Amino acid sequence: MKLAIFALTRRGSELGGRLKELLPESDLYLPLKFAREGERAFEGLREAIADAFGRYEAFVFIMAAGVAVRILSPHLKGKDEDPGVVVIDEKGRFVVSLLGGHSRGANELARRIAFLLGARPVITTSSDLNEIPPIDLLGKKFGWELENPESSASVISAILNGEDVGVYQDAGEESWQEGLPPNVRIFKSLEELRRAKPKAAILITEKAAEGLPHTALIFRPKNLVVGIGLHRGVEASRIEEAVLKVLRDHGFSFRSIRNLATVKGREEEPGLLEFARKFNLPIDPFSLEELRRQNPPSPSAALRSLGVPGVCESAALLSSRGKLLIPKVKFKDITLAVARIEAKPRGKLYIVGLGPGDSDHLTFNARKALEGADVVIGYRKYLSQIAELIPQKEILSFEMGSELERAELAFELASSGRKVALVSGGDPGIYGMAGAFFEFLNMEKKVPDFEIEIIPGISALSAASSLLGSPLSSDFACISLSDLLVPWEVIAERLRKAAEGDFVIVLYNPASKARREQLLRAKEIILQYRPPSTPVGFVRNAFREGQEVKLTDLEHLPEHEANMSTIILIGNSSTFKFGKWMITLRGYKDIRKGGKNEGKESRDRS
Structure with a gap:
C-alpha cells in the first residue's frame, strides 16, 4: 500500500x-x-x-x-x-x-x-462492532475476485439487520465462516440455496451461478488452470472464443482462471500473448521432458509431432498440481483442458516470546509475527495479556500443563497451510514452548513441511535482573525447581554443583499450589555452601500487574510467598547489596589495578 x-x-x-x-x-x-x-x-x-x-x-x-x-x-x-x-x-x-x-x-x-x-x-464500522467478518474484504484477503462489488452494501446490510442470508462455498479457504451470526446459513448445494430463497446470498465458487437473489455477492477463487495446445499463428480472438466456450459449456466461470499453461516455446506466440495480457493471465510453460513424464487420459497428435503424450492436459496438471476438471476439447488448431488447483499453501509456525507480559516489552518482531498469524495458540493467562493486540485473530487457549497438546495443534494447523503463532511467556527457548515443540517432533518422529521462525522475547531472568540492579554480571546457572519433568534427585545435584561452583543461581518455578517444599529444600542445600547473609533477590510478576520486588538474604528467603510467577536470584561470593540494588562484581577492580588478566578481560567484556 x-x-x-x-x-x-x-x-x-x-x-x-x-x-x-x-x-x-x-x-x-x-x-x-x-x-x-x-x-x-x-x-x-x-x-x-x-x-x-x-x-x-x-x-x-x-x-x-x-x-x-x-x-x-x-x-x-x-x-x-x-x-x-x-x-x-x-x-x-x-x-x-x-x-x-x-x-x-x-x-x-x-x-x-x-x-x-x-x-x-x-x-x-458496523460489521466490526458486531464482530461480523468483513464480507467485502474476503476477496482481498484470500485472493478471490469479487464479481459484483455493487451488491456488497445490500448483503452486509441484510447480515447486520438479521435477515436470512445464505452461503454456498465449494472452493477456497473456509476459515472466514467462523463467527458468522445465526441469520447466516451455510448450504451444501446451489440448488438447496435457491430453494430456500434467502433475502441475500454469498457465493464462493468457480461455477456459473444463475437463479439467485439479485443481492447475491459472488466471489471467484483463482483456482483453475487452462492448459492450451495450439499451432503457430492462431489469433487471440480465436483463443478467447474457445476458452469462453469450454468454460461456459461446462458451467465454470472465466473469472476463476489463475493462469494458462502450455509447452515451452508456445508462450511466446503473439496470439497467446495478446490473450494473456488482455485478461492479465500468467503463462506457465513446461519443457518437453516435463510433459513426457505425464500420463494424460486423452490420446494426442503431439506424440507424433513433439514426442510427448499430450500438451493441454499435461500442462494443466503440471501447473495446477491438482485434478483434471475438463478433459481435452479440440478446436481447429487449438486444444484446451482445465484443471483445478488443489495444492495446499505452505504453512508457517512462529514460536513467539511474549516477554514478561507488559505489551511495552513485547519486541517489534513479536508484534509482526502476531500480526502475520491466522491463529494464535497459547496458555490462557498469556493470551489475556496480549488480547488487545489480537482482536481479529482465531484464538485457541489452553490451561497450564498442556504444552504438548499446544505443540501438536500448532503442528497440525501449520501442516494444513495455516500461519500459526505459538506464544510463550518470556523467551520461548528458556523453559518455553520452543523446547516443548521440538520435543514433540522428536517424540512423534514428525518432520515439518512448513517454515518455522522462533521470535526471542525478554526472558523472566532478564526482567527480574533489571528490577534488582546487576545481579547477573558474572557467571550464573538457571535451575527450575519443578520436578514434574525432572526428578528431584537430579535437581538437587544441580543445585549442589552450582552452589559449590560459586555461580549466581537463578531459580525458576520455585513453588506452586501443590508443590511447596522444594524451595525450602533448595535453600537448605545452598546454605551448605553459602553463608546465610548471601544476598537474594525475590521478584514476582515482573513488569506485570501485582509486581513485587524484594531484596533479602538467604536466611530470610520468603519461601512461603513464592509461586510460579516468581524468579529468585541467589548471589555468589562477589554479590553485595548497594542501597536497594543487588550487585554482582564483574572484576573491573582487578583490571583497574593492572591485573594479569587485563588484556583477556578487555576482549571478553560485553
Missing part, C-alpha cells in the same frame, strides 16, 4: 519519524522546520495535501481529526474513489479509522499501526 504520513507539530513529527521506520513503504511529510533528509518538507498543509492527493492509496494524519476532515473535504469524491484515511493523536495513544474502513483498508491499517505503536485502534 502506497502510504503518506502527515504531521504538524514537533511531537507529531517525532511520532511520524518512528512510524516511517515501522512502515518503510510510506512517505513522511513534515513542516519545513521539522523535516530532515529523506523526508518531504512543506510550507502549507493545504497545498501539500492537494499535491499528494491521488498519488497515495492511504493517508495517515498525526493531528486533530477535525483538521484532517477540513483539509480533505474539498478532495473527496465518493466511496469507490477516495483513499483510506487514518488519524492518530500526537501522543500515539489512539489510531482512528476515519475514511475507507473496508473499501480502502483503513480499518486494517489502523489496527496495524496501533499494533506497531502499542496504541488502541478506534474502529466504527
Whole structure:
C-alpha cells in the first residue's frame, strides 16, 4: 500500500519519524522546520495535501481529526474513489479509522499501526462492532475476485439487520465462516440455496451461478488452470472464443482462471500473448521432458509431432498440481483442458516470546509475527495479556500443563497451510514452548513441511535482573525447581554443583499450589555452601500487574510467598547489596589495578 504520513507539530513529527521506520513503504511529510533528509518538507498543509492527493492509496494524519476532515473535504469524491484515511493523536495513544474502513483498508491499517505503536485502534464500522467478518474484504484477503462489488452494501446490510442470508462455498479457504451470526446459513448445494430463497446470498465458487437473489455477492477463487495446445499463428480472438466456450459449456466461470499453461516455446506466440495480457493471465510453460513424464487420459497428435503424450492436459496438471476438471476439447488448431488447483499453501509456525507480559516489552518482531498469524495458540493467562493486540485473530487457549497438546495443534494447523503463532511467556527457548515443540517432533518422529521462525522475547531472568540492579554480571546457572519433568534427585545435584561452583543461581518455578517444599529444600542445600547473609533477590510478576520486588538474604528467603510467577536470584561470593540494588562484581577492580588478566578481560567484556 502506497502510504503518506502527515504531521504538524514537533511531537507529531517525532511520532511520524518512528512510524516511517515501522512502515518503510510510506512517505513522511513534515513542516519545513521539522523535516530532515529523506523526508518531504512543506510550507502549507493545504497545498501539500492537494499535491499528494491521488498519488497515495492511504493517508495517515498525526493531528486533530477535525483538521484532517477540513483539509480533505474539498478532495473527496465518493466511496469507490477516495483513499483510506487514518488519524492518530500526537501522543500515539489512539489510531482512528476515519475514511475507507473496508473499501480502502483503513480499518486494517489502523489496527496495524496501533499494533506497531502499542496504541488502541478506534474502529466504527458496523460489521466490526458486531464482530461480523468483513464480507467485502474476503476477496482481498484470500485472493478471490469479487464479481459484483455493487451488491456488497445490500448483503452486509441484510447480515447486520438479521435477515436470512445464505452461503454456498465449494472452493477456497473456509476459515472466514467462523463467527458468522445465526441469520447466516451455510448450504451444501446451489440448488438447496435457491430453494430456500434467502433475502441475500454469498457465493464462493468457480461455477456459473444463475437463479439467485439479485443481492447475491459472488466471489471467484483463482483456482483453475487452462492448459492450451495450439499451432503457430492462431489469433487471440480465436483463443478467447474457445476458452469462453469450454468454460461456459461446462458451467465454470472465466473469472476463476489463475493462469494458462502450455509447452515451452508456445508462450511466446503473439496470439497467446495478446490473450494473456488482455485478461492479465500468467503463462506457465513446461519443457518437453516435463510433459513426457505425464500420463494424460486423452490420446494426442503431439506424440507424433513433439514426442510427448499430450500438451493441454499435461500442462494443466503440471501447473495446477491438482485434478483434471475438463478433459481435452479440440478446436481447429487449438486444444484446451482445465484443471483445478488443489495444492495446499505452505504453512508457517512462529514460536513467539511474549516477554514478561507488559505489551511495552513485547519486541517489534513479536508484534509482526502476531500480526502475520491466522491463529494464535497459547496458555490462557498469556493470551489475556496480549488480547488487545489480537482482536481479529482465531484464538485457541489452553490451561497450564498442556504444552504438548499446544505443540501438536500448532503442528497440525501449520501442516494444513495455516500461519500459526505459538506464544510463550518470556523467551520461548528458556523453559518455553520452543523446547516443548521440538520435543514433540522428536517424540512423534514428525518432520515439518512448513517454515518455522522462533521470535526471542525478554526472558523472566532478564526482567527480574533489571528490577534488582546487576545481579547477573558474572557467571550464573538457571535451575527450575519443578520436578514434574525432572526428578528431584537430579535437581538437587544441580543445585549442589552450582552452589559449590560459586555461580549466581537463578531459580525458576520455585513453588506452586501443590508443590511447596522444594524451595525450602533448595535453600537448605545452598546454605551448605553459602553463608546465610548471601544476598537474594525475590521478584514476582515482573513488569506485570501485582509486581513485587524484594531484596533479602538467604536466611530470610520468603519461601512461603513464592509461586510460579516468581524468579529468585541467589548471589555468589562477589554479590553485595548497594542501597536497594543487588550487585554482582564483574572484576573491573582487578583490571583497574593492572591485573594479569587485563588484556583477556578487555576482549571478553560485553
